[in-house]
Amino acid sequence: MHLTFTRSPLDHAGLQRADPAFVEASLHHPAARVVLLTHGDVAMSADGEPHIVHPAEAAIMALLPPGLVFLGLENDAPWFAASLESASTPPGLDFRRATMVADPDMAAILGRARAILTWHARRHYCSKCGTPNVAHDGATKLICPSCKTEHFPRTDPSVIMLPFSGDRCVMGRQPAWPPGLFATLAGFMEPGETIEEACAREVLEETGLKVISARYIASQPWPFPSTLMIGLIAEIEPGEPVAADDIEEARWFTREEVRELYEGPMMRWGPPHYSISRLLIDTWLKGG
Numbered sequence: 001m002h003l004t005f006t007r008s009p010l011d012h013a014g015l016q017r018a019d020p021a022f023v024e025a026s027l028h029h030p031a032a033r034v035v036l037l038t039h040g041d042v043a044m045s046a047d048g049e050p051h052i053v054h055p056a057e058a059a060i061m062a063l064l065p066p067g068l069v070f071l072g073l074e075n076d077a078p079w080f081a082a083s084l085e086s087a088s089t090p091p092g093l094d095f096r097r098a099t100m101v102a103d104p105d106m107a108a109i110l111g112r113a114r115a116i117l118t119w120h121a122r123r124h125y126c127s128k129c130g131t132p133n134v135a136h137d138g139a140t141k142l143i144c145p146s147c148k149t150e151h152f153p154r155t156d157p158s159v160i161m162l163p164f165s166g167d168r169c170v171m172g173r174q175p176a177w178p179p180g181l182f183a184t185l186a187g188f189m190e191p192g193e194t195i196e197e198a199c200a201r202e203v204l205e206e207t208g209l210k211v212i213s214a215r216y217i218a219s220q221p222w223p224f225p226s227t228l229m230i231g232l233i234a235e236i237e238p239g240e241p242v243a244a245d246d247i248e249e250a251r252w253f254t255r256e257e258v259r260e261l262y263e264g265p266m267m268r269w270g271p272p273h274y275s276i277s278r279l280l281i282d283t284w285l286k287g288g
């Protein structure tokens with residue numbers, strides 16, 4: 001099972017990209033490529049593939065600030081990303097759909113592109129003094145020319161977990177989900193928390209149940225817009241769940257009930273096979 005947006009083929013070249021000469025040479029590299037997004041979706045070429053161009057071609061396109069963003073090196077080939085100005089471009093392919101059908105390497109490159117470009121769209125001005133920021137290091141960071149504050153692309157850690165006790169697990173459902181669908185619990189981490197504390201707080205808030213211990217399973221970047229999903233399986237004290245927060249119903253499931261739910265027609269609407277939610281459920285089903 002491969003989690004989308006993971007195992008990126010890119011070397012982010014963190015030290016090299018600080019050198020403007022390296023970025024300039026990368027722009028002229030014959031194998032350099034640019035992925036193009038529009039409104040956060042994937043710009044498509046006439047043949048139905050993600051529209052990928054050389055930086056020289058991108059340079060004559062109408063791009064949103066900061067223009068080309070350096071993503072990293074795939075072997076020696078530099079990858080960049082840019083957002084097209086929407087007025088001059090047709091709508092792109094929905095980002096989730098595009099990355100569902102893309103090969104894993106391309107999906108990971110697109111995920112990194114979307115996270116950084118969305119951040120740029122929201123960070124034109126210094127959040128400390130309001131001066132327009134200036135891009136540095138291939139536009140992988142911004143520096144305020146006035147107060148010199150450095151701004152880096154953000155990642156928002158979020159815990160996602162499947163609570164269990166004995167041979168049953170607890171899943172919840174949100175009001176917007178199709179009737180009958182239940183899945184893992186999740187929530188953003190708060191400042192001052194460890195991952196385990198965030199997991200315990202979220203389970204308590206959403207079900208009223210107490211976590212005894214939590215075990216890390218895997219993580220997944222989730223570029224909508226910049227989340228890092230941290231996946232756990234949490235042993236909890238038995239008790240009757242009381243749904244609260246953004247959960248409208250939470251209940252216990254046996255393994256048999258989870259299999260029925262996830263192998264039946266409901267799976268059309270459930271967490272997709274490439275998501276960490278599904279990985280946690282599958283891991284628990286296998287007794288892991």
Ligand SMILES: [Zn+2]
Pocket residue numbers: 126127128129130131144145146147148149
């Ligand atoms: Zn400033």
